[in-house]
Amino acid sequence: MIFAKSKAAFDEAKKYIPGGVNSPVRAFKSVGTHPLFIERAEGSRIYDIDGNEYIDFVGSWGPMFLGHGKACVLDAVRKAADNGLSFGAPCLKETELAKRICDIVPCVDVVRMVNSGTEATMSAIRLARGFTGRDLIVKFEGCYHGHSDSLLIKAGSGAATFSTVSSAGVPEDFARHTLVLPYNDLDALSDAFENYGDMIAGVIIEPVAGNMGVVPPKDGYLQKIRELTSEYGSVFIVDEVMTGFRLSLSGALGLFNIDADIVTFGKIIGGGMPVGAYGGRREIMEFVSPQGPVYQAGTLSGNPIAMAAGNAQIEYLQNHTEIYDEVNKKGEYLEADFLKSAAKYDIPIRVNRVGSMLSVFFTDTDVTDFKTASRCDTERFKTYFNLMLERGVYLAPSQFEALFISDAHTDEDLEKTARAFEETIKILKDC
Numbered sequence: 306m307i308f309a310k311s312k313a314a315f316d317e318a319k320k321y322i323p324g325g326v327n328s329p330v331r332a333f334k335s336v337g338t339h340p341l342f343i344e345r346a347e348g349s350r351i352y353d354i355d356g357n358e359y360i361d362f363v364g365s366w367g368p369m370f371l372g373h374g375k376a377c378v379l380d381a382v383r384k385a386a387d388n389g390l391s392f393g394a395p396c397l398k399e400t401e402l403a404k405r406i407c408d409i410v411p412c413v414d415v416v417r418m419v420n421s422g423t424e425a426t427m428s429a430i431r432l433a434r435g436f437t438g439r440d441l442i443v444k445f446e447g448c449y450h451g452h453s454d455s456l457l458i459k460a461g462s463g464a465a466t467f468s469t470v471s472s473a474g475v476p477e478d479f480a481r482h483t484l485v486l487p488y489n490d491l492d493a494l495s496d497a498f499e500n501y502g503d504m505i506a507g508v509i510i511e512p513v514a515g516n517m518g519v520v521p522p523k524d525g526y527l528q529k530i531r532e533l534t535s536e537y538g539s540v541f542i543v544d545e546v547m548t549g550f551r552l553s554l555s556g557a558l559g560l561f562n563i564d565a566d567i568v569t570f571g572k573i574i575g576g577g578m579p580v581g582a583y584g585g586r587r588e589i590m591e592f593v594s595p596q597g598p599v600y601q602a603g604t605l606s607g608n609p610i611a612m613a614a615g616n617a618q619i620e621y622l623q624n625h626t627e628i629y630d631e632v633n634k635k636g637e638y639l640e641a642d643f644l645k646s647a648a649k650y651d652i653p654i655r656v657n658r659v660g661s662m663l664s665v666f667f668t669d670t671d672v673t674d675f676k677t678a679s680r681c682d683t684e685r686f687k688t689y690f691n692l693m694l695e696r697g698v699y700l701a702p703s704q705f706e707a708l709f710i711s712d713a714h715t716d717e718d719l720e721k722t723a724r725a726f727e728e729t730i731k732i733l734k735d736c
């Protein structure tokens with residue numbers, strides 16, 4: 306496979322864009338190569354500027370749940386574009402998408418549109434703080450909620466519960482307002498509430514973690530957070546930016562049958578356009594401006610093109626709920642085949658999967674939190690990634706990301722992927 310044009314394009318991009326990319330993981334740094342520049346995508350396939358074709362399991366990091374270039378989504382976008390790209394005034398499509406979300410997700414009474422997942426979670430925690438009059442936020446190690454200052458916080462070293470910033474440029478003061486707990490640790494959760502419960506404005510979690518690789522919640526874990534937040538009057542924020550409309554029509558909340566106080570969305574609700582949203586109980590959402598004192602605004606929020614794409618994609622899902630069983634079956638197939646190949650060549654892996662989100666971890670211990678995820682052999686992942694790419698399978702370029710299955714993946718795509726996996730594992734055996 307030849308990547309000459311992508312390589313040259315990256316060199317050129319680096320002259321004008323920091324690191325040559327507009328979002329860091331795209332740089333392929335952790336797999337030791339350079340990014341592919343994509344020319345176009347269709348269905349389950351993407352094509353780079355060197356003319357290579359790949360089966361795409363990134364799906365723009367989640368939004369393309371129906372595959373690329375879904376006709377109903379493209380038609381809606383074209384039609385909307387003819388009427389103008391942005392008005393900065395209300396349009397009917399905003400209410401339509403808001404109504405769809407409220408109809409589908411039981412605990413969402415009202416919802417505010419924003420432009421990204423980052424904006425959604427940033428606004429949600431501001432709202433939790435404004436609503437409760439408290440400052441402290443609880444988050445979990447390995448969960449990613451976008452790049453706002455308050456959420457770029459990681460666990461401190463040692464036994465101390467308090468935390469430290471995970472990016473330069475975030476004042477250490479922010480870390481004082483965020484408690485970072487290990488994912489799936491019930492004792493740590495109970496201790497945190499026992500010690501600080503009356504100070505906790507909100508708890509934010511990925512209901513199925515996807516940003517340390519896929520890590521499902523243990524049985525009863527989300528329910529326990531629900532109980533404790535209710536008991537202490539804290540706001541339970543479930544970040545469904547990745548899982549929303551993917552794990553079921555009503556997301557992880559529907560899958561696990563729990564309610565949140567605030568839910569954040571992004572990715573799938575935009576159909577590939579830049580969108581985020583946060584919604585929840587009316588009593589809480591009434592704190593958002595202009596009704597309430599928590600300020601939040603956006604020049605391009607509720608953009609008509611983005612709303613058109615989102616409505617079309619969500620409407621399609623509402624009318625084709627069988628998709629959820631189908632993508633789950635595709636996931637089962639890949640999981641089983643990957644495990645079979647790994648066993649055949651005696652390469653230790655763990656596969657974590659919930660529905661259409663899956664991660665292959667190169668490790669011989671179960672991955673249940675950030676600590677166990679961090680034990681993976683990232684050098685082996687690097688080799689694996691590049692071998693899969695050469696075989697026409699485009700995966701997320703990091704051990705700590707999910708593989709996304711879409712409605713557009715065909716049986717042939719899955720068989721080809723399974724074959725590429727077996728060949729790759731066989732080569733890994735000899736590395």
Ligand SMILES: *Cc1c(COP(=O)(O)O)cnc(C)c1O
Binds near residue numbers: 422424515545
């Ligand atoms: C992608 C993601 C975000 C951030 O969304 P952006 O649109 O990239 O800002 C937040 N939370 C979760 C769980 C995500 O997967």
